Amino acid sequence: MKFKEILRLVFINLIQNKFKVILTSIGIVVGAATIVMVIAIGKGGKSDVAKQFKNLNAGAIDISYTDETESNSGNGSNSGMPGGGMMPGGGGPGGDSNSSGNNSNSSNSSKKSSSNSSSANSSSKKSSNSNSSSSSSSSKKSSTTTSAKSSNSSNTSGNNGGPGGNGGPPDMGNMGGNSNSGSKSGNSNRGMMGFGMNKNEKITLTTDDMDDITTFVSGLSDATISYTTKSTVEGGDLEEETSYTIAGVKENYKDMSNLSMSIGSFITTEDDDNKEKVCVLGYSLAKEIFGDVTDAYDSTIYIDGRAYIVNGVLKKMGSVSSGISPDTSIFIPYQTGVKYITGSDVNPTITVIASDVNQVSKLKKSIKKVLAKSYPNSSFTIADAGSKMNAALKSSKTLTTLLFAMAAIVFTVGGIGIMNVLFVSIKDRTEEIGILKAIGCTKKNILTEFLLEACFISIIGGLIGIGLSFFITPIVQNFNVTVEHSLNGAVLSLLFAVLTGTIFGIYPAYKASRLVPVRALNQD
Amino acid sequence: MKLFKENESDATDNSVKNTDYTIKTEGLNKTYTVGNEKLNVLKNVNFEVKKGEFVAILGPSGSGKSTLMNIIGCMDVADSGKYYLDGIPIHEQKEKSLNSIRNTKIGFIFQNYHLVPTYTIVQNVIMPLLMRGISYNDAVKMSMDTINMLGLSDRIKHKPHELSGGQKQRVAIARALVGDPSLLLADEPTGALDRESGKEVLKLFNKLNEMGNTIVMITHDHHVAEHAQRIVNIIDGNLTVN
Known part of the structure; x- marks a missing residue:
């Protein structure tokens, strides 16, 4: 049988069963629409991000003082940044921030232990610097007031366990004991203390600070x-x-x-x-x-x-x-x-x-150091555009992946729907298949015909789905989602539709082609 | 030309497989297993039809006539025995060539017409031609004579469900004839028709037979069988010739 004639028969059958074809293709319609939307939303998200960041230089770093209201958490983060490097420590407080090497965990604990620490503060300000790790030993020594600076330096190293030696800390040790476990509590103490000291100073970054940064930070x-x-x-x-x-x-x-x-x-x-x-x-x-x-x-x-x-x-x-x-x-x-x-x-x-985008994180550290010299206890928000952009891009990617997974599920369900309907359809058309085989239709012809039918059903579904997506678009845009349709999305969804229809059509078509004419004809 | 065929039933005579016979079978056996029971549906069937004959196979239901018809129609194969159609040893053929043998050598006419409901009359009629790889338009041209002869020319755009039973059977006959087969194989062709239409169809068979077509008709109805030149009885899988 000529392929053209098989095609003709397929079309006759599809046209004769319009309603069934539409119903069958609903799964595919939804799947195709989903894919188009997924790609459109994904693209929209990306271009959104691109738009938002187009005015921002990728190498831009924003530095601002973190408001006191946020200072608790700020401390934690603060300390996190300066961590390693800051030997310099201005006054006592520098030490505080130093300790931070321990990072954000401390901020949490700091809240809990704050009462403890505050009392500790009153008794011994700088001493808190001593790392908790050393607390046991240090506690025995009792020198209430250590020089802030020394404690500072010790601190940094202190994280590594060294600091106990400084001796300054002993009070701290006690405190540490009170306030509980290890280094974290120690940290938090310090954080709190630093805080207390700053309390009434509000830091206003000035052009001088800017000059400091440009002077001391190269690149x-x-x-x-x-x-x-x-x-x-x-x-x-x-x-x-x-x-x-x-x-x-x-x-x-x-x-x-x-x-x-x-x-x-x-x-x-x-x-x-x-x-x-x-x-x-x-x-x-x-x-x-x-x-x-x-x-x-x-x-x-x-x-x-x-x-x-x-x-x-x-x-x-x-x-x-x-x-x-x-x-x-x-x-x-x-x-x-x-x-x-x-x-x-x-x-x-x-x-x-x-100057070099790849140096941004290094520069951020350096800036922190410079600022810490001038404002030892304060926390600053130092954010770079690149990481913000990456975060935004990442979240838009996650969304796209999620939607893709959804589309895949929809397609699978749609495909199973097609398979189901094709099976029923073959049952309905057993007589037809029987007679076609009786008068000489080959297995291959039958297989081709049914596969083509499945294929066309899914193409129709795909096209309707793509059409549908244009109706969905305004609804989605209503929710402030940027949607950007593309030819790629349409082609891809059509491809997926055809693939689904064909794959799920193979088994029913195979079954149909294997029907024995005698049995097919005598079915009723 | 009515050539009554004497049934010598000499299956052993190998010299007879020439093309004078449209059908020649030798010792066909077919057994079905239903549950634990073995049903011997055809028992050593030796059956011959000469070219141009109109033969009726008469038997009650369950006699094995449908099985015989399926084997003659190349839709089923016997467990043992030989079957020559137009001199072709069907028992040696693979399924693929059976397809094309059915397409070119046999025209089927069924009790229930078995028209494809979604196709128009003309589309139904030309199906066998399309399967030979003839293009649609050529096939329509080639089938117009047959369609005219059967008085269906004003119905070609209709669907099967718009026709009466007699008309449907004529469409089925047209489909059987259009490929110019060696054998017209009719299975209870009047079974679903009223008496009048049935008679017309049988008259048509006689006419087609006079035109030189070889016809094998299977029926359980004695009156219908009488229209044939020769009646072969089948009872419990055994063929007896009048």
């Missing part, structure tokens, strides 16, 4: 300092005072954040030095306040009641995952903001750019 290509705050704004088309994000920045912020101007110019160093009341608007904001970018240029807006000239408007930059969202912010000179808006109540972020 940085650029550094800037910025902060954001909220303030009321008037002017333009605004009918009433509205609160917007105000970003205090330096001139080089623009290049470091890959911002570009739609019109006008960015904040300049002179603006900053002279504390000029000028500003640059984000694209969306300019539209919101003035209705149009060109209208915004050279206009005046009132921030916190003071008039600012709009020196420029940024291009639309899209969303960013962290830092300042440029589209919806007002940029003003750093010093101007400090003078008129924030006063001393500001928590700036220092952003540095690593």
Whole structure:
């Protein structure tokens, strides 16, 4: 029998059994739609991440002071960072942070043992540094106050067990005993103590800190300092005072954040030095306040009641995952903001750019060291864009994998559905198969016909599924998921559909081809 | 030409396997095992049909006539014995060649018509031609004469369920004839038809026989069998010739 004629018969059968074909293919429809969506969502996620990070330099490292409210955990993490290296320790407190080599575990325990530790604190501040490991021995010695510095240095080594020798710690030893087990409790004590000492000092990173970092840490290509705050704004088309994000920045912020101007110019160093009341608007904001970018240029807006000239408007930059969202912010000179808006109540972020992206983690450590010199007890958040991006990409990958697993299950179920229906169909068509074989149809012909039917059912299912996915898209987008359809997704899902249909069609088709005509004809 | 065949039943005479005989069997045996019982369905059946004959095999149900028909129709094989169709030793053939022998040598007509319900009349009729690798359009052209002869030309686009029983059987006959087979094999061709339609079909058989077709008809009905030139009785697997 000619292949063309077999195809013709297949089509006749499919058309005659439209309803059954549709029902059969439902599993495949769902499977195909799932695959398309999986790929679209996966792609969407990736491009989301890419979009969010496109304004961020991969080598960018953000440094900011961790708020006191978070200090508990902050301590833990803090200490974790400085860990190994910090011999220098400024005052007593440096020791505290040093001990941290032990890491985050300590933060947990610190909370529990805090009461203990606090008492300990009062009695002996620095002594706590001594590592708990050494506590037993140290406890016997009783020198209440050791010099903080010495304890510091000992600490670092102390982790390794050395510190006991310093002798300073003895009180600690007692404390340690009280507060319980090993090194962790010891650590936590220290953490707490450091804390206590800082308590009322609020650290404001300054340009000096930035200079410190750029001076002492090599391998940085650029550094800037910025902060954001909220303030009321008037002017333009605004009918009433509205609160917007105000970003205090330096001139080089623009290049470091890959911002570009739609019109006008960015904040300049002179603006900053002279504390000029000028500003640059984000694209969306300019539209919101003035209705149009060109209208915004050279206009005046009132921030916190003071008039600012709009020196420029940024291009639309899209969303960013962290830092300042440029589209919806007002940029003003750093010093101007400090003078008129924030006063001393500001928590700036220092952003540095690593010349070599691969050195980022090393640089982070070095920065920690430098900061620890100036602010021994304080915790800083030091985050780099690359790791954030990786984390985001990883989570989007996980999601995709999960969805893929789901699609595979759906396809399997769909395939079993096809197999089922084909078996029933073969039962129904036993007479037909019998007569075809009686008049000379070969096994191969029958096999081909039934396989083709399964194949076409799944192609139809696949196509419907792909169509369906376009209807699902708006629903999914409603949940703020970025969906990006691609030809690849459609082709892949069709491929999977055909594969499923064919694989699950093989057995029924084989069964059909093996029917004995005599029995098939005499069935009823 | 009515050639009554004398049944000498000499299975031993090997010289007779020439092409004068459309069918020649020698000592066919077939046994079915049902549960623990062995059913000897065909016992040493020697049966011959000459070219151009119209033979009826008459027997009650359970006599083994269906089994004989399946073996003659190359859909089943005997346990032992020889069967020549058009001089071809069927008992030596593999399944694959049996397919093409059924396709080219035999036209089947069944009691229940066995038309494919999803195909139109013309599609049903041309099936045997398609299986020979003839293309659809050529097959339709080739079958038009047969379809016209059977008075089905205005029905070719219809589906089987739109036809009466007699018409369906004519479609089945058309399908059997279209491949120009050596043997028309009819299994109770009037079994599902009313008396009038049955008579018409039998008349048609006579006509086809006069045109030179060799016909073997299996039936349990004495009246139907009488339309044939020759009747062969089968009872309990034994063939007796009138």
